[in-house]
Amino acid sequence: EMKELEAIFDQKIANDEKIEPKDWMPEKYRKTHIRQISQHAHSEIVGMLPEGNWITRAPSLRRKVALLAKVQDEAGHGLYLYSACETLGVTREELYEQLHSGEAKYSSIFNYPTVTWADMGAIGWLVDGAAIINQVPLTATSFGPYARAMVRVCKEESFHQRQGFEIMMTLASGTQEQKDMAQDALNRWWWPSLMMLGPTDAESVHTEQSMKWKLKRKTNDELRQQFIDQTVPQAELIGLTIPDPNLKWNEETKRYDFGALDWDEFWQVVKGHGPCNKARMDARKNAWSKGEWVRDAAMAYAEKQELKLET
Numbered sequence: 001e002m003k004e005l006e007a008i009f010d011q012k013i014a015n016d017e018k019i020e021p022k023d024w025m026p027e028k029y030r031k032t033h034i035r036q037i038s039q040h041a042h043s044e045i046v047g048m049l050p051e052g053n054w055i056t057r058a059p060s061l062r063r064k065v066a067l068l069a070k071v072q073d074e075a076g077h078g079l080y081l082y083s084a085c086e087t088l089g090v091t092r093e094e095l096y097e098q099l100h101s102g103e104a105k106y107s108s109i110f111n112y113p114t115v116t117w118a119d120m121g122a123i124g125w126l127v128d129g130a131a132i133i134n135q136v137p138l139t140a141t142s143f144g145p146y147a148r149a150m151v152r153v154c155k156e157e158s159f160h161q162r163q164g165f166e167i168m169m170t171l172a173s174g175t176q177e178q179k180d181m182a183q184d185a186l187n188r189w190w191w192p193s194l195m196m197l198g199p200t201d202a203e204s205v206h207t208e209q210s211m212k213w214k215l216k217r218k219t220n221d222e223l224r225q226q227f228i229d230q231t232v233p234q235a236e237l238i239g240l241t242i243p244d245p246n247l248k249w250n251e252e253t254k255r256y257d258f259g260a261l262d263w264d265e266f267w268q269v270v271k272g273h274g275p276c277n278k279a280r281m282d283a284r285k286n287a288w289s290k291g292e293w294v295r296d297a298a299m300a301y302a303e304k305q306e307l308k309l310e311t
Ligand code: ACO
Pocket: 035, 036, 039, 040, 041, 043, 044, 047, 105, 106, 107, 108, 109, 127, 128, 131, 134, 195, 196, 197, 198, 199, 203, 204, 205, 206, 207, 210, 220, 270
């Protein structure tokens, strides 16, 4: 019977049909989805912190409204993804526990500091730009709830990317000081944004299996190349320079060749030793413990309501 179930599963994957929560699935398929979807959810939640840092200091009401909306969208993405993850038989509490204990990973990119307003532009443009490149293929991922979540998430990411690019465009056409601020933000965020798309295919332990299961539809290196090819002309358009002396258009491949990434820095950040890892984790753990009375009160209220209904 197991063989039969497996054959049905394989056939669905081959036919590009979605796997739904109640369908039979190999245990490893379930596990790797919990791993990736929860890492994705944690990234959205931790990702609120670097930008949340600038909400009170946005330079105008219009910028503040847009930034607030963006950060709020990220909370929504996180909750949506936690729900998708829960359909695989893990509880929200377990997922939070994994984040707070440091057992679960979240994206390396959110461990870098946001030191000037231009960082809001660079994050929207580059980080959300890379996120879209990564997530559009995931709308065609094989697990139904994840694929459907990605449709809405990508629409919102597209607004995030444009609000960031518009900030960069405005700064880049401003005073010399503003232009310098935009260039400095690009210099600091460029390489971490490339690293965000994950280790090279040769180093990526999960890619091969995840491609077979159609969890991933493109490899890390494919996504990175696509991100570079898309972003370089955008930088040129607003007169900023990509901080890579080896970046060069290749007439033969019709793609950009680019310099080596500092993979040592990447793994240091992934292992918890980036510039802001500790601050990010402390912020999340504090929010959790400070919110305990709210959760307790909500539970007590719900219990009382239930008692009322019974009597
Ligand atoms: N930051 C932290 N950890 C990473 C990163 C990163 N940028 N990239 C890869 N890793 C980890 C993987 O989680 C894996 O560790 P694990 O086995 O403990 O889980 C290890 O490095 C090896 O990497 P891969 O084998 O390439 O892992 P995977 O196949 O999962 O690919 C990727 C990584 C591309 C990030 C994939 O998980 C993915 O597409 N995730 C969904 C998108 C996402 O999480 N985005 C978060 C940022 S976008 C945003 O929130 C705005």
